[in-house]
Amino acid sequence: MFRGSASLRVARVLSLIAVLTVVADAAPAGAQAWRVTRTVPVGGDGGWDYVAFDSVGHRLFIARGDRVDVVDPESGKIVGSIPGLQGAHGVAFAYDAGHGFATSGKDGTVLMFDLATLKVLARTAAAPDADGIIYDPFTKRIFSMNGDSRSTTAFDPVTGAKIGTLDLGAGPEFAASSNDGMIYVNLADEGAIAQVDAQSLRIARTWNLPGCNESTGMAIDRVHHRLFTGCRGTKVMAISNYATGQMLTTVPIGAGVDGNAYDPGTGEAFSSNGDGTLTVARQDSPGSYFVAQTVKTMPSARTMALDPVTHTIYLIGAKFGPVPATSTEDNPRRRPPMLPGSFTLLVVHRGL
Numbered sequence: 001m002f003r004g005s006a007s008l009r010v011a012r013v014l015s016l017i018a019v020l021t022v023v024a025d026a027a028p029a030g031a032q033a034w035r036v037t038r039t040v041p042v043g044g045d046g047g048w049d050y051v052a053f054d055s056v057g058h059r060l061f062i063a064r065g066d067r068v069d070v071v072d073p074e075s076g077k078i079v080g081s082i083p084g085l086q087g088a089h090g091v092a093f094a095y096d097a098g099h100g101f102a103t104s105g106k107d108g109t110v111l112m113f114d115l116a117t118l119k120v121l122a123r124t125a126a127a128p129d130a131d132g133i134i135y136d137p138f139t140k141r142i143f144s145m146n147g148d149s150r151s152t153t154a155f156d157p158v159t160g161a162k163i164g165t166l167d168l169g170a171g172p173e174f175a176a177s178s179n180d181g182m183i184y185v186n187l188a189d190e191g192a193i194a195q196v197d198a199q200s201l202r203i204a205r206t207w208n209l210p211g212c213n214e215s216t217g218m219a220i221d222r223v224h225h226r227l228f229t230g231c232r233g234t235k236v237m238a239i240s241n242y243a244t245g246q247m248l249t250t251v252p253i254g255a256g257v258d259g260n261a262y263d264p265g266t267g268e269a270f271s272s273n274g275d276g277t278l279t280v281a282r283q284d285s286p287g288s289y290f291v292a293q294t295v296k297t298m299p300s301a302r303t304m305a306l307d308p309v310t311h312t313i314y315l316i317g318a319k320f321g322p323v324p325a326t327s328t329e330d331n332p333r334r335r336p337p338m339l340p341g342s343f344t345l346l347v348v349h350r351g352l
Contacts, residue, residue: 032351034280034295034313040076040345042316044069047338050132050259051316052091053305054100057115060305060314060345061100063088068102070118073314076345080118085111090133090174092142094157101142101155103130110144110153112160122160126153132174138181139198145172145185152185154201166201168194174260176220176227184242186215186229193227193240207245212238217260217303219269228269228281230257237271237281239289248287253279254294258302265308266350268292272315274302278348297346313348 046065053060059079060071068088070080087105093115094101102111108128112121127149134143141163142155150171154163170187172194177183182204185194191212195204209215213233220227225243236250237260256274263270269289271279276299282292301317319342324334 033293034278034348034350036295036297036346037349038347039298040347041341042069042071042076042078042343042345043341044078044343045340048303048316048318048343049088050090050303051305051314052093053307053314054093054115055307055309056093056095061091061102062316063091063102071345073312073345073347082111082113082118082120084120084123089131090144092133092135094135094140094142096140097157099157099160101133101135101144101157101160103133103144105129105131105147108146108149110142110155110160112155112157124155124160124162126155126162127151127165132172134175134177134183136177136179136183136198138177138179141198143175143183143198145175147171147173147188152183152196154198164201166196166203168196168203170194173216174218176218178220178222178225178242182242184218184220184227186218188215191215191231193229193242195242195245205245207240207247209238209240209247211236211250212247216258217271219260219262221262221264221269223264224283224286226262226269228260228262228271230260230271232257237269237279237289239269239281249289251279251281251289251291253277253291256302259304261304261306261313263306263308263311265311270304270306270313272297272302272304274300276301276317278304278313278315295348297348298344301346311350315346315348317344317346318342 049063068082085104089103127146129148132145153165170190173188175185212231217230227240229238253271254273254275254277259272261270278295280293298317301315319339320336
């Protein structure tokens, strides 16, 4: 029972109503949690790296060592393949040219293929350890991130010809385009981001990411000028304001991150972690973010792709056997063998 004056009782009632309103507003957010809704066997031999979502053809392109497999995300069936790669890493799409591009890290080349037929049209030298790759719609150029070569190479998306290479002074991992003539590159061994003029192939500026070691994936929020960098060595997501060129904050993530994404429809940033978790981060003020959810996925599911139209996240992983007792020439790091037939597609939805 409330005690005191009538005005105090009214104030307390209003306060209680406000609290209940906040709780009621929070309830739908809980109901809209992300979760794995399907696991689809894909199979196939070999390891993997990046997965890219083809928003026009509604297909997944998955780098699988000596090839890129093209997968129907509904059935998990392999509907095509792009052969001839040596250490496949990333895939990018230039829809206006009708071409796709894939990096081949061991021979330092980039393959151009026809998006409709998947036929390889050209192979162009980039630099050793060609890894991540993006398309910049503003300059209409493809950019490969050449890790060990500490450079980025630009290509013509129509002919596949090399335009030029920029020495970054540090090993790049992944990049993102702000669609205004600038691209942003994670410098993995420096804990920094380089802003690159995509037309002149010059570094406009760099900034450090304190507390971020071994940066890997990158995602971008072009409305609020934010970059989201996965930091594998320190298990955080570093969030930067690329308009001012400074890091704002970090949020904790799982171990073994290799991919990041941002959904402009939900305002959430994601980190896919090799420990079998998907970190979901949200903004609560212009310079502050928090971990809204940690989704249980599958150990080894460290890379992902996002369909922002349907708000669907695709992750890929596999099961592995025991760690070998000794190293070999083919396996100097004693990596455990992938179990045959265990390669799997995980489909994650929000609020289903």
